[in-house]
Every structure is written in structure tokens, then in C-alpha cells.
Amino acid sequence: MSFKNIFKYWRTVMIVAEMTLRHLINDSFVIFGILVQPVIIATLALFMLKDSAQNAAMFVVVGSGLSGLWTGLVFVSGNSITAERWQGTLETLVGVPMPFEVIVFGKNLANVLLSLIAMIGAYLLAALLFGYTLSTDQPLLFFISLLLSVFGFISFGLTISPLFVMYRSVQQWQNTMEYPVFILAGFLFPVLLLPNWTIPLSYILPPYWAARALHGTSTGNAPIETTLFAWGMMLLFSIIDLIIASRLFKVMIYKARVEATLDVQ
């Protein structure tokens, strides 16, 4: 891949991300999923954990923020291709001289970045309404964890969006995909509470490693080795997701061009 191509792709990613952001902030469904719902979950958790330790509030802020990221991933990134089908723009996008995954990457970037608003909303709630003094014990490590989480979520989103558009039976389970990941990834409580047989399921979920890294660095409870290991797992899963996504996009484009069934609802 030449530098010229990298520049061209990057420019496309940025333009798509900007357009997607403008679109998403006017969508009340998106605003509910990435801001209202996480803030309500944070309110509930803060009331529940009222008598717990001070760092429980930071745990809630990060956990409910992650819940917003996941909701955004399932409903917005998951639908990033399906939405084009609904709007009748899918064939045009598939036909432009730009890899389709680059366009979807830009859409997912916008969604994941916007979903971070969930963490800001939960932070303001805990600080202003519940009166907690919140700070991260390892700000640099937290910031790096956040960057890797964003990359991990975008990569994961790239695998689910072609799945949703090609296998509509998978999309029928979309509404039930939120809570299982909230539970298995340990967003708001440790996975140690769960039965032992669920632990391997947690390990294969990229959001679990994101939660480990972000919780560990925000509360300062995790040793550096644990954080480094979580980063490594996030990078590993991101690479695996990108490889799978690349394969899925090829299959999807094949279906679009050969079977011409892409726009069939």
C-alpha cells in the first residue's frame, strides 16, 4: 500500500466520520443509547453502591461509559451498513472506487468516539449530582487504555456490521445483545461473581479486556503487568477482528456484485 493510498484512505475516513457525527447527533435513538441509557444505569448503580468505597463511583463511571460504548457498537456500528441499505445508498457506496471497509471504518470511528459521551455523562452525574470527587490514579495509562479500547471497539464493529447485513437472523438478536456483554465483560461488577463456566466466554470478548484495562487504570488497583496484558489482548483481538472483517467484507461485496441481493430486505 502506497503513502498516497494511506493519505487517500485517511482523508476518506475523516470525511465519513465527520458526516456520520453530524448525522448521529441528530438521531434521538442514538442519543438515548449512548447518553440517556448509560446515565440512567449509572444513576441506578450509584444508588445501589451508595455505601460502598469512594472508588466505587469511578468504577460506575467507567462501567456505565463502557455500556454506552457497547450499546452504540451493537445498534449504530452494527447497523452502519444496514442503515445504508434502508436509505438506498448501499449500492452507490459499494460502487465507489474506495474500499468499502474504509468507509465503514470512518462510520465506526465516529460512532465509537461519540459513544465516549456516555462516560462524560456518567462522570458529570457522579460529580455534580452525587457529589463524588473523581480522579484517575493512572491518567496516562487510562488514556492509552481508552485509545486501545476505541480501536478495539471499531475493529469489533467492523466484524458485526457485515454479519448483520448478510445474516438477518443474527440481527434479530440485536436487542438481546446488550445485557450479556454488560454481564460477561464485567462492566459494572467483577466477572468473579459469575459461574466459572462463563469465564472463558469473558476472555474471548474484546470489551472484557477494555473493561479490565480501564477499571484497573482508573481506580489504580491493577498492577502494571495486568494492564499491559489487557492491552496486549485488546491489540490481539483487534488484529483478529480486522482479519475476520476483511474476509466478511469480501464475501459481502461478492454477494452485492454477483448475487445482487444486497438491497433485498
Add this chain to the structure above:
Amino acid sequence: MKTIASNLRIFWQGTLLSYIALFGWLRPVTYLATKIIGPLMQMLFFTFLGTFATGSENAQFYVIGNAVQIAALSGIYGVTMSVGGERWAGTLVYLFGTPANRMMMFFGRAFMHIIDGALGVVIAFAWGLLLLGLDLSRTNLPALGLTIIVTTISTCGLGLLMGCLSLVTANVGFVNNTVYFLLLIFSGANVKLSILPAWMQATSSVLPLTRGIASARALIAGAGIQEILPLLAQELGIGLVYGLLGYFLFKWVEVSAKQRGTLETI
């Protein structure tokens, strides 16, 4: 006599057809995902969160609260879709063009959702028994059944009001989702009402579900039906008030839309 028979026919046909119409998009798999697996996931999440926060001895508090709160799935989303769906399907014009009794037509939209919603709560309790250690050994089961039906009726009353909002706003999905999630806090499903600020407690007291959940918890703890009847009467009253508010809004929407020619404006 003929009028009564005609009104009953309108009620029943409206009830049945609006419910069947939902399955135009709600496939069996979607129903399984939304009404059977989804509630289990909600119960698991809040039960684990609650036991993490307050100890495993309180698990039953969260299991019962969330099982009863499942009534809001049918009560809010189902009823809203049945009422508001007329607008999206383009059938509102014909509906308002008929000389049918509006009250029968309106309340008929909620009837099947009461049955479906009550069934959903029973399924949620079954999940509680099978997976979450819910103990019903001291429970007056017929009284619990009555509680489930009354709570579902009252939640459908709120759903009727929300459904009418969907006739005047395009953002009803946002409003529905927000109300459903706020009920998780305000109904006392997941938080003891006594720890909430006074204004939140006052809001709880005028919402459906609050007393239904309290009744279910009392019954499962061993209370008799006499102890919960006042709560159930209030729960039913609150549901009827919401339903009537919805009905008056429905009438207003009809008159206003006919006057301004905005019946199908989205």
C-alpha cells in the same frame, strides 16, 4: 342491546387485529429474543449488580423487582406500537373516519398486551425459580397472579398514554425507551425507595409498577392477600387514570388533527 354487542365486537376485533398486526414485523424469533431471552438477561444483569452492591442475601429483591418490571415491555412498547402503529401504517385516517365507539377502539388496543404482558412476567418468575434461586414456598400464588394482572393492566394504562404521544410526536421511541429505563429506578425494581430523594419518592408514588412490585415482594415474603389489596387497588387506580388521560388525548388528537388536516403529518 345492539349497541353493546356492536361495541364489544369493535373492542374484540380491535384487540385481536392490532395484536396480530404487530407480527407483521415481530417474527417468532424476534418474539423469543425480545420477550423470553431479553427479560432473562435484564434480570441477570440487575441481580448480579444488586448482589455485588448489597450482598447475595438480597438477590430475591432484584429478581422480584425485575420480573414484575417486565410487564412494562408489553405495557409500554407493545401498547404504544398498537396505538401509534395506526399512524405509521397509514390507517389512522380510516380509523378516525369510522363511527365506531372511540373508547372501545382505544382500550381494545391494550387488551392482548395485558395477557401477553402477564405471561411475560410469569416467564420472568419462572426464570427466577429455575436460575436465580427465587423461593415461592411461602407465597399465596393466586394473590401473586392477581398482582401480576393488576400491575400489567396499570402499566398498559401508561402505555395507552404513551401510545397517544406517538400520534403527536415522531420521537416516541426516545420517550418510550427513557420511560422504560426510568421505571427501573422509580418503580423500586432495583433500588429501595426509602433511599431515594423525596422528589423521586413522590414521583414513584404516582407511577404504575411501584405498588405492584411492593405487593409481589410482600406476597413472596409471606404476606396474605388482605395486606396487599389496598396496594393493588391503588395500582389499578393509577393505571386507570393514565388510561383515561390517554383516552382524552386520543380524542383531542382526533379533533385537532381533523380541524388542522394534520392527521398523517409526521
